[in-house]
Amino acid sequence: MTQTSHPQFARLVEIMATLRSINGCPWDREQTPDSLKPYLVEETYEVLEALEAKDLPAFKEELGDLLLQIVFHAQLMAENGVFTIDDVAQAIADKLVRRHPHVFGDVKVTGADEVVQNWAKIKAQEKAGKADRSILAGVPAGAPALIQAQRLGEKAARVGFDWTSATEVFKKVEEETQELAATLADGTTGQQEHELGDLLLALTSLARHLNVDAETALRKAGKRFNARFRFIENQLEQAGEDIHHTSQLRLEELWQTAKQTIG
Numbered sequence: 116m117t118q119t120s121h122p123q124f125a126r127l128v129e130i131m132a133t134l135r136s137i138n139g140c141p142w143d144r145e146q147t148p149d150s151l152k153p154y155l156v157e158e159t160y161e162v163l164e165a166l167e168a169k170d171l172p173a174f175k176e177e178l179g180d181l182l183l184q185i186v187f188h189a190q191l192m193a194e195n196g197v198f199t200i201d202d203v204a205q206a207i208a209d210k211l212v213r214r215h216p217h218v219f220g221d222v223k224v225t226g227a228d229e230v231v232q233n234w235a236k237i238k239a240q241e242k243a244g245k246a247d248r249s250i251l252a253g254v255p256a257g258a259p260a261l262i263q264a265q266r267l268g269e270k271a272a273r274v275g276f277d278w279t280s281a282t283e284v285f286k287k288v289e290e291e292t293q294e295l296a297a298t299l300a301d302g303t304t305g306q307q308e309h310e311l312g313d314l315l316l317a318l319t320s321l322a323r324h325l326n327v328d329a330e331t332a333l334r335k336a337g338k339r340f341n342a343r344f345r346f347i348e349n350q351l352e353q354a355g356e357d358i359h360h361t362s363q364l365r366l367e368e369l370w371q372t373a374k375q376t377i378g
Contacts (some may be wrong), residue, residue: 131190155184235273264319281324288317343373
């Protein structure tokens with residue numbers, strides 16, 4: 116295997132160590148793993164935003180910002196003698212080699228589906244000595260609920276606990292929709308959260324069968340809503356109308372115009 120040096124990565128690690136040193140930056144020296152958590156999440160979403168916008172220069176920059184967070188956390192752990200950035204890199208490198216025996220070993224595979232099956236089996240073997248050995252283990256409790264739901268479905272599907280097609284899942288969505296509708300009809304408000312949750316869970320399974328990431332789909336829908344609503348606001352402002360006193364019919368007309376104008 117060819118060994119390649121990465122001097123700029125080593126430079127980044129050294130810069131982070133300097134910022135945390137006695138003569139470094141007061142702000143960086145004050146940070147803790149807990150104080151950095153918001154930045155880790157924020158930078159991840161900024162990477163996704165640049166990727167979705169297909170803005171490659173921004174994508175490069177945001178990847179760098181996210182990498183900084185990883186190096187920052189590793190530096191904090193190194194200062195406390197827990198682990199170093201090299202330990203982090205070694206752990207993931209070892210995992211990749213271990214989970215790709217068809218590349219780094221003598222295992223033969225016929226396609227991507229078999230790779231996924233082997234991956235699941237290897238992960239199960241790795242969990243043998245861990246407290247939580249469930250097929251569903253490993254879904255971050257702190258992840259957005261939509262991501263959690265889709266990941267749980269993915270994990271269960273790897274052992275055959277799944278629908279056979281998107282059409283079958285859609286039937287389940289219709290069933291859950293009807294059950295939610297029933298709570299509206301009979302006024303059982305205490306059951307509405309339960310039924311709405313079941314419907315959302317079924318929708319994440321539908322997204323999976325359509326090869327769509329539910330979180331991404333919803334985020335894009337939110338962006339469309341944002342753009343369309345701002346279009347309505349601008350149209351009303353130009354016409355000298357107050358949105359707070361605009362009829363629902365007028366708002367709906369502008370909404371349809373927005374859909375046709377900006378998509």
